[in-house]
Amino acid sequence: MKVTTTPIEGLLVIEPTVYGDERGFFFESFNARRFADLTGIHAAFVQDNHSRSARNVLRGMHYQIRQAQGKLVRVVSGSVYDVVVDLRKSSATFGQWFGVELSAENKRQCWIPPGLAHGFAVTSEFAEFLYKTTDYYAPEHERALLWNDPEVGIEWPLDGMPLLSAKDQKALPLTQVEVFA
Numbered sequence: 001m002k003v004t005t006t007p008i009e010g011l012l013v014i015e016p017t018v019y020g021d022e023r024g025f026f027f028e029s030f031n032a033r034r035f036a037d038l039t040g041i042h043a044a045f046v047q048d049n050h051s052r053s054a055r056n057v058l059r060g061m062h063y064q065i066r067q068a069q070g071k072l073v074r075v076v077s078g079s080v081y082d083v084v085v086d087l088r089k090s091s092a093t094f095g096q097w098f099g100v101e102l103s104a105e106n107k108r109q110c111w112i113p114p115g116l117a118h119g120f121a122v123t124s125e126f127a128e129f130l131y132k133t134t135d136y137y138a139p140e141h142e143r144a145l146l147w148n149d150p151e152v153g154i155e156w157p158l159d160g161m162p163l164l165s166a167k168d169q170k171a172l173p174l175t176q177v178e179v180f181a
């Protein structure tokens with residue numbers, strides 16, 4: 001398992017060790033002891049989520065302002081461009097974004113610490129997105145940052161306008177959203 005830091009403090013890209021043979025492949029998608037040893041993070045995950053989306057769907061940018069969730073995210077079918085925005089006012093990278101391709105082929109994962117808005121755009125015909133969270137879903141605390149806020153300037157690899165939920169269509173720009181201390 002290889003762990004790579006990113007320009008956003010605490011955001012990690014993880015590449016699992018994949019064992020291939022003539023039958024196919026095997027890899028441990030999560031191992032609490034190895035994850036803690038290699039990242040220094042003792043994450044107690046309480047929820048597993050799974051979503052399927054078609055090409056050009058964009059889900060994001062989401063976060064919970066209370067019961068903020070750490071997320072360990074991966075793709076098991078297709079590919080997505082996975083993006084975070086730092087919403088921690090105390091962070092040197094507040095308001096900055098970072099994106100990385102996650103796919104069934106590259107088997108990459110991202111550890112997204114609490115305090116970041118998260119979303120992804122689908123870059124294959126369909127994508128199945130799985131992730132673990134360190135706190136429970138709390139819709140009353142859910143917030144959404146506008147996916148195309150010019151102040152943030154995320155460079156999405158999209159073919160035209162994405163397919164967004166009604167909630168995401170009316171998300172707020174960085175200057176208006178609730179942020180973290």
Ligand SMILES: Cc1cn([C@H]2C[C@H](O)[C@@H](COP(=O)(O)OP(=O)(O)O[C@H]3O[C@H](C)C(=O)[C@H](O)[C@H]3O)O2)c(=O)[nH]c1=O
Nearest residue numbers: 047049051059060062063071118119120136137138165
């Ligand atoms: C997130 C969530 C949703 N739901 C229900 C609520 C709705 O009836 C339905 C779809 O929810 P939503 O449109 O918020 O799903 P996404 O747009 O995929 O939301 C996720 O998008 C980005 C990628 C994230 O990082 C968040 O984990 C999450 O906000 O599932 C639940 O029952 N439990 C949950 O944990």
